[in-house]
Amino acid sequence: MTDHVEAQTSAGRVRGRWRPTTGPAGEGRMPRSAAFLGIPFAEAPVGPLRFQAPVPKAPWEGVRDALEFGATAQRGDPGVTLIPEPSVEGESTLNVNVFTPDPQATGLPVLVWIHGGGYFAGSPASPWYDGRNFTRDGVVTVSISYRLGFDGFGWIEDAPSNRGVRDWLLALEWVQENIAAFGGDPARVTIAGQSAGGGAVLTLLGMEKAQHLFQGVYAISGALADVPALRSEAFGRALAIAGGVEPTVAGFSSLDEDRVLALQKRATELGPRSLNAIIDEGLPLGPAVDGDLIMRPTRESLRAGVGADKHLVLGATDDEFTMAMTGGAAKALRWVPRALLLNKLGVPRSVRREYLAANADVVALGTARLAGRVLTDRMFRTAVADIASDRGAAPTWVYRFSWPSGHFGFAEHCLDVPFFFDCLDGPAMEPLAGPHPPQELADALHAAAVSFIVGGDPGWPVHRGDAGTVRVWDTPVRDEADGYASVSALRNIDS
Incomplete structure (x- = not known):
């Protein structure tokens, strides 16, 4: 039996690999699962697309290998972290990893995982996020990537807001359109995440525009951002001044990725008073209450009944x-x-x-x-x-x-x-x-x-x-x- 397995997505065919699951065998438990890694759901957010809303991936011809994790928005060595989340070099950072008991199955429940990292770090390529033991138990598992830090969440005068949130939405739209090709049921999607990822799924729970994309939410140590619009704008303007550019797409595009990351790091370094500021005011980079995607702070939305039909842990x-x-x-x-x-x-x-x-x-x-x-x-x-x-x-x-x-x-x-x-x-x-x-x-x-x-x-x-x-x-x-x-x-x- 070949180790390789294929599936057809809306953009083209992909080739994954069969792997064993772990843990004790039992009734209904699958001895192996198929992993499809690094499938792009959007075009690479570089060049003219860098500070824009994500653009769905154009179709490709032939069979695309999905055997290795795709590029990550996290760059370089993250250092010692509590969860091993490696960085992968490359430009095509908007991708999904799909783990399935059987691409030929139908109607299986789906878990979509959004990683944490304070909205500025983290990676879906962690071996801990390997879905092998959810697939062992009959659950199709998807981990998604998204733009981080200023590229994903920073205010720019003439750019779409909340670009990282828009990445989540397009990835979830990809799941709706494609998960049946991997054995999953688009009507049985649970979104889950931890820390900033937990905050992400709570943010989505409170968003009117996201309600059609999932049925359940599992928030682990959720860290909501809900950055006020004025604070988000002030941070973006300050970063532009520090970089010597106008707070526009043209201005920030004149700074390479390393320069923006350095400016971002300096602007968010923890000082003697910054811990209290984070406790009282929250994170400076993250989902912002922009009046477009995020109409109001998440708790206000939940009190107003948004997402009340969704089950939440x-x-x-x-x-x-x-x-x-x-x-x-x-x-x-x-x-x-x-x-x-x-x-x-x-x-x-x-x-x-x-x-x-x-x-x-x-x-x-x-x-x-x-x-x-x-x-x-x-x-x-x-x-x-x-x-x-x-x-x-x-x-x-x-x-x-x-x-x-x-x-x-x-x-x-x-x-x-x-x-x-x-x-x-x-x-x-x-x-x-x-x-x-x-x-x-x-x-x-x-x-x-x-x-x-x-x-x-x-x-x-x-x-x-x-x-x-x-x-x-x-x-x-x-x-x-x-x-x-x-x-x-x-x-x-x-x-």
Whole structure:
């Protein structure tokens, strides 16, 4: 039997490769899957297309090899990251990777994954995003690329706004048009992502123009941007001044990619006061409320009922950013008075007593752990509770990932991703999860994700407004009646 397999897309024929799946065999589980890598859904965003809306890929003749990951918008060595997300050189950065149990199948559910990276980094070419164990369980899996940083999200006077968002939309349109050729059902699409990718799928959930492209949403540690239009414009004008050009397509096109990346890096470097600015104001680059694609901040859209017919799973890890307070930072924080720390992190006196009482277990672990929990709560966990409340009676399921990493000793940012994908046998696992992450927890979490993608229900009670059951992913797995009660005090200041 040949290792190669072909499929017909709207732009032309592609050649992929059969590969084995992993994990225990079982009823309905597939022993192999087909991978089609680097299929372009748009023309390369270079030259006159660089700062424009994505243009669908023109047809090609013959059979196009889809055997290697396509070029990524992330450039160069990303350095040490929690998730291995390699960069791939090249110009054709708008592509999709499709993993399918069988291209000849029909009506299979579909998972579309949007990677994270703060809207300026990340790559769909991660071995962790390999869909082999979703395909093992009968789910067609697609990972997509999109323009990052200023090229994807920066304001330019005469350019389309939110170019990275437009990339998401065109990739999802590609899925609607082509996924049946890979065995998938365009009427059974779930979009999912983590961190900025989690924010991406929540942004899409709140967009009227995206509603026809998916039926379910799974948001892992979602980081919403919702950059105000004036802030986005101010950032773009400042970057143009720094580059010595006009804030126009012609002006920015006169700067090569490396120059724009250098200017962007300098403009977004974290300084002594920038952490508070990010907590209070959000990220400077990311989906902007442009009045065109994104009509209003996402939470306002959800409260108005946009996406209320879509099923949503969302949650966060217990200590997303506590790792930023380890090592030298932890030693320095030992001498910082608690009141000063809470003041610096934007926790007003009026809620401190309530917040500290609700987090007494973390307070007992010292100043650094408390600082990490406050950062986590203000940037991630309050948003989970708020969005669940915004959705009201819309079908919503809420979770916490609480299993403590065998490396860090707490549930840090990104830790739940390999459990979601059931890829604990993947590379670079020990620095994140420690030497022996529990496979039984991956089995349970991944099975719940499959259940949601296949049938629209992850398997624990639905959450209603401000109250409801929260699934706690730990060993053992448990459910709590109000799993986000510890952030209630902060919701009063962050709403």
